[in-house]
Amino acid sequence: xxxxxxxxxxxxxxxxxxxxxxxxxxxxxxxxxxxxxxxxxxxxxxxxxxxxxxxxxxxxxxxxxxxxxxxxxxxxxxxxxxxxxxxxxxxxxxxxxxxxxxxxxxxxxxxxxxxxxxxxxxxxxxxxxxxxxxxxxxxxxxxxxxxxxxxxxxxxxxxxxxxxxxxxxxxxxxxxxxxxxxxxxxxxxxxxxxxxxxxxxxxxxxxxxxxxxxxxxxxxxxxxxxxxxxxxxxxxxxxxxxxxxxxxxxxxxxxxxxxxxxxxxxxxxxxxxxxxxxxxxxxxxxxxxxxxxxxxxxxxxxxxxxxxxxxxxxxxxxxxxxxxxxxxxxxxxxxxxxxxxxxxxxxxxxxxxxxxxxxxxxxxxxxxxxxxxxxxxxxxxxxxxxxxxxxxxxxxxxxxxxxxxxxxxxxxxxxxxxxxxxxxxxxxxxxxxxxxxxxxxxxxxx
Numbered sequence: 001x002x003x004x005x006x007x008x009x010x011x012x013x014x015x016x017x018x019x020x021x022x023x024x025x026x027x028x029x030x031x032x033x034x035x036x037x038x039x040x041x042x043x044x045x046x047x048x049x050x051x052x053x054x055x056x057x058x059x060x061x062x063x064x065x066x067x068x069x070x071x072x073x074x075x076x077x078x079x080x081x082x083x084x085x086x087x088x089x090x091x092x093x094x095x096x097x098x099x100x101x102x103x104x105x106x107x108x109x110x111x112x113x114x115x116x117x118x119x120x121x122x123x124x125x126x127x128x129x130x131x132x133x134x135x136x137x138x139x140x141x142x143x144x145x146x147x148x149x150x151x152x153x154x155x156x157x158x159x160x161x162x163x164x165x166x167x168x169x170x171x172x173x174x175x176x177x178x179x180x181x182x183x184x185x186x187x188x189x190x191x192x193x194x195x196x197x198x199x200x201x202x203x204x205x206x207x208x209x210x211x212x213x214x215x216x217x218x219x220x221x222x223x224x225x226x227x228x229x230x231x232x233x234x235x236x237x238x239x240x241x242x243x244x245x246x247x248x249x250x251x252x253x254x255x256x257x258x259x260x261x262x263x264x265x266x267x268x269x270x271x272x273x274x275x276x277x278x279x280x281x282x283x284x285x286x287x288x289x290x291x292x293x294x295x296x297x298x299x300x301x302x303x304x305x306x307x308x309x310x311x312x313x314x315x316x317x318x319x320x321x322x323x324x325x326x327x328x329x330x331x332x333x334x335x336x337x338x339x340x341x342x343x344x345x346x347x348x349x350x351x352x353x354x355x356x357x358x359x360x361x362x363x364x365x366x367x368x369x370x371x372x373x374x375x376x377x378x379x380x381x382x383x384x385x386x387x388x389x390x391x392x393x394x395x396x397x398x399x400x401x402x403x404x405x406x407x408x409x410x411x412x413x414x415x416x417x418x419x420x421x422x423x424x425x426x427x428x429x430x431x432x433x434x435x436x437x438x439x440x441x442x443x444x445x446x
Contacts, residue, residue, distance in 0.1 A: 005048025127147060
């Protein structure tokens, strides 16, 4: 609750009291006329008691206004800020504001909050923390990015854009609350930069990469170390259908075989596929995506999907239904609990797989299959690329992937298959069928 406050006149007149000079302030006899009205002496001021969203009480006062209306306007702004949980204070620093802002931010997911807190703690406070919020200007933000770029760790353009987006969001809220008059992050000059373009592991690229590995081994490096040292055409690489088929053929006995199949065919996100329950499986050969697993500072937990568009039904076809039944039977053979499993992918005692451990497992299996390296997330890119190569339109692919906007799909994938147009076929399953042999026995129709 915020008090109404008051506006009044005060002056800088002084008197000697106990050997010290003190200001008269509101007690100066010159402030009021004989009839009790304000005289033209001193300046206008305001005072108001406020309580912020954390329950902290304080008295805010300021003098020096030329007119009563100016003092009243300033008082009204303080009360408005306090009602939103922010206390207008010319001494408020960027550090104090950002700390209060993230503490009161309730419209973001927990893992997003962790990213924001890391930027605030590791970047914004060290470089901008002591600047008064009302004095923060684009030059301060530009100087911060220049310092980061010239540091030993460096700073690439995509990372700078992400940092700027967080700071811009915080300052947008400050702008709405009338705490600042300009969004310094929005006006800062940050080099534009796209995420690295996804490239296909064409034969020529793979051959060049393997020659680089052979050179490193010849120089004395261990083969496993050489793989990690080999130069990649891009940080985001996409497997061809042949690579996907070889990988699935080599991991047919792995408990997570069906997980890898789902991601490589449907493009589900890692957290989404790890959170699938048997109740998400529908009778029409589709799977409903309505939750995800995320890694937090407090361990793995369930959360809602990334966006509203991420809640979707994904078709797995007859091949997917058959593989799902095989997965269920395999899971039953090792299950040690009395109750049947709730999740498609969990350990024999019901514990969920940590998404990070799934990534590590995928990397190890890809090395074992002697395939060129890709990130686990690039399985999603691979699936999307094959969908487009099979003739699916961009809108359909965007829906399957759970993108909130078709432009996201277009920006990422339009050019991915420019260098592999001859690989286009009639459907995604046909791209893999000839290469994918289930190692438990029969060839699985994809």
